[in-house]
Amino acid sequence: MDATKGPEDVNTVDVHAAKDLLDSAGYRYLDVRTVEEFNKSHVGNALNVPYMFFSQEGRVNNHEFLAQVAAICQKEHHLVVGCNSGGRSLRACVDLLNAGYENVTNMGGGYSAWVDSGLAGDDKPAEELKTACKFRP
Numbered sequence: 138m139d140a141t142k143g144p145e146d147v148n149t150v151d152v153h154a155a156k157d158l159l160d161s162a163g164y165r166y167l168d169v170r171t172v173e174e175f176n177k178s179h180v181g182n183a184l185n186v187p188y189m190f191f192s193q194e195g196r197v198n199n200h201e202f203l204a205q206v207a208a209i210c211q212k213e214h215h216l217v218v219g220c221n222s223g224g225r226s227l228r229a230c231v232d233l234l235n236a237g238y239e240n241v242t243n244m245g246g247g248y249s250a251w252v253d254s255g256l257a258g259d260d261k262p263a264e265e266l267k268t269a270c271k272f273r274p
Contacts, residue, residue, distance in 0.1 A: 142234040144227055148242045152251045155217045155244040164215045167206065169229045170248065174221060180251060184209055188220065188229045202229070203236050212237045219244035219251070 150158070158164045159180070166180045169188035179185070186205045189196045199205070210216060216238065220226040223245050230243045244251070251257060 142231055144231055146234060147227055147230040149223075149227065149245045150217075150242055151245050152254045152256060155219070155242065155251075156256055158215070158217050158242060164217055165210065167210065167216045167218045167229075168248070169202075169218060169220050169225050174248075178252075178257065179248065180219065188225045188232075203232060206233065206238075207236075210238075212239065214238075215240040215242075217242050217244055220247045222247040222249050 155166075159166055166183040168175050168179050168183040168185045170179075170185070171187045171189070171191055172185065173191075175183070175185040175187075186202060186209070187199050188202055189198055216233070218226040218230050218233070218241055220229070223243065224247075226243050226247060230241045233241045246253075
């Protein structure tokens with residue numbers, strides 16, 4: 138059996154490369170932000186499966202994440218995975234790789250970088266589209 142995958146095994150691309158992948162045939166966008174973040178604004182045609190939830194105790198892992206992804210994505214699907222700034226999506230990619238998904242790509246910088254790059258195509262101010270994140274510079 139292969140060794141357990143880690144963050145160094147994840148293919149991370151910038152938002153422009155991610156958009157190119159999504160514009161090509163066969164790639165789906167998996168948004169791993171919370172439902173609240175996703176509902177604020179998201180990449181077009183995105184699938185939303187939260188990797189973590191916000192709770193009174195802080196962020197907690199979604200223990201059903203892999204099962205929820207498996208319900209909507211097959212292991213051979215090509216996925217671009219994104220969150221708010223790139224941290225949760227990197228961890229989600231590691232979990233997906235270890236669960237047997239082979240074609241996962243992390244979108245570096247997350248949805249905040251997508252908005253900052255002008256890819257959101259929304260007429261709202263960028264600050265309204267992004268979620269405040271204490272981990273974001």
